[in-house]
Amino acid sequence: MDLTGLPTVTPTDREAVVRCLREASAAHTRVLVVGGATQLDRGNPAAVDLVLSTRALDRVVAYEPAEMIAVVEAGCTAAALRDLLRPHGQEWPVDADDDATVGGLIATGAAVPRQLGVGPLRDSVLELECVSGDGRAIHTGGRTVKNVSGYGLPRLLVGSLGTLAVIVQAAVKLRPLAGARRTLVAAGGLPVALGWLRSVPLATAILVHGDTAELRLEGWADDVAAQTAWARACAPDAHVGDDAPFPQAAPWSHHPVVAEMSVAPSRLGAVLATAGCDAGGLVGVGAGWAGLEGAAALDRLRRRVESLGGALPVVRGPGGLGGTLPAPAIHRRIKAAFDPAGILAPGRFWGGL
């Protein structure tokens, strides 16, 4: 989405967000919430009048390492959070660009490359402070690792793309950084990747792109070594990179259009076959990314993915979200309750909400 020429407000506290949204609702000013601006293309086209940047909401609110929970404001970047946690041997396992913000990551609910081992982003969000479209400060969830005190509204807000409320603060669940980390890269594509899924029980991630398969191992050094041996049984020539990044390659990222795919895990092969060589998929998870040339290729792949019961939102370039909204009436009522004036990025969400 192109934001040039749009006025930007950069509130420094929640009260300022409240004031801004009250005024915007009263004046019917359409607002796009922006964090690190890394995911602006995710969503359907939406015309807006004002950008609300969360970048000045970047404080660490509470971090007690012994609790394995960090509470930060929404504009805290992935890099800043990583630097905060690393000295204590902890991480929020979301694998994002340095500039991405915690609030933005939660609002997009982006796929996590290591999801097989660390779980999806949505399961790590414990508490959210947010401000509804009409400027009501709302507290949801709580700062404990288990909680069924009322409805699970944090789950509603994960992936809501800034169309229900502005997330101003989040408490996220952390995990200990693994002692040993290793990425194996081998030729052989999907058959090798599926072999690993069967024979490497604690794989943190398995990615396949083109003829290449990547295996991520994290944990106790002895376990990583044992699993490397098992992995080599499927791929004797696998190259081992200790402390190497994961993924090693993202061939989809060089394309003008990048789409994120989601299908039942066993459908991945069928989707990758349609997507062409610059696509990658997470085996055992069913998420992936496809690099595409333009609208025709996107259409073709989206039809394939949706016929398999999946979804294929574009995350970079034009093309929007696609998909059909289930229970549209419920969606509309929730949107109307949180954003009665309809000012939060109208049209950006699934189904043009």
Added chain:
Amino acid sequence: MAADPLTLGLYARDASIIEGGCALVVLPSSADEVQACVQVAAREGLAIVPRGSGTGLAGGAVPLGDALVIVTSRMTRVLDVRPEDRLAWVEPGVLNQDLADAVRPHGFTFAPDPSSQQASTVGGNVATNAGGPHCLLHGVTSGHVLALDLVLADGARVRLGSEGPLAPGYDLRGVVVGSEGTLGIVTAVCVRLTPLAPVVSTCLLAFPDPLAAARCVAACIAQGLVAAAMECMDQASVRAVEQYVHAGYPEDAGAVLLVELEGLAAGVAHAVAELGTIAGAHGATSMRVAADEEERGQLWKGRKHALGAVALYAPHYYLHDCVVPRTRLPELLADVYRIAAEHRLLVVNMFHAGDGNLHPLFVFDRGEEGVLERVLTASQEILERCVAAGGVVSGEHGIGLEKRDFLPLLFSAADLGAQACVRQAFDPDGRMNPHKVLPAGARCGDFAMARGDGDLAAAVRSLPAGTWI
């Protein structure tokens, strides 16, 4: 369908201390039949109470007044097990244990393992976002539900979530999990399957007192020891368990900790050693590692039967559920014992220590004059202490009727208003399990309710007409 007094009496309560009453009970055997029942209720303007096995502890399945109770206990088919997709579709009446048993031959399990797993349904687990010992590592039910089919109050059917990691729209699947039957009736669940751990080691540690055990748990979390489960039982629980199932717990210990570590052989051995070091530094007097599957089963049998075993002490119980930040666990546990003593009550503690999830269990004889009042007052003080320490009022049992008037301890009127809006979006006429979860004053669009103080005794007294405790 049943309307005879005996059946109606049977379905008038769950495993909480709250008793209601209903007009009609139906036991449909398919989603189509559920839909037909809901349509009749919609036409007649009847309230609907979804119900699984009735093991809920917060009164969520307790019907009030002219309600139609829809019981899922005849919907027990495992529809589809798909190891290649790491998922299974099941009907809501399938028992938690039966699901685990059905997927084990494929090398998988259903990770949420409430102590009630032999009796509670998957539908009930979804509706309460149930937890269990192994949720420490694998997370609670919400992380294990990929999709679900729901019959809404107006009879419409929707599928929420997806077999893949992402579904179009807001995460309504995630909102239905933990909604205690107030958004619709779950008629099918797509659960995520978790691979069975290659190596499991179960350790029993003895401590001189429960506070030492709690400090050990906090230290393990702080030092990044990743355990699959960390369960604490105090001496009163241990003694009851030993009389009841002979699990082999040391009866002279002030408390025991049951810790399970899973992974690969080397890593588990490292973790067991690390656990030993941390426990030693926190006063553990012994540590036993189960030698085989049988011993392991025996140790877990003790934990899973602890609640039943406590009946030894007195005929009635009131089981609490609240969560605190894990560093505050020792302090809160001390408060629980102090509060019980101040009210001259016997309290037994057996809880999911690794998650900071306390389960103070008051054991009493209702025949004793004024005892229930004392139990309720003590319960309220415990909840207030938990909230003051940064905790929440329920970790896994839910709010139901029991704790709805305590939500204002955690949420402002606007917060509760937002929750009421979401509920109304699913059920505009308010016929789906009415009176549950949200306090009476919480309304969508009207945020008049002030942040008030909960009062359990008053709250229970103010329960809608027709309920008894």
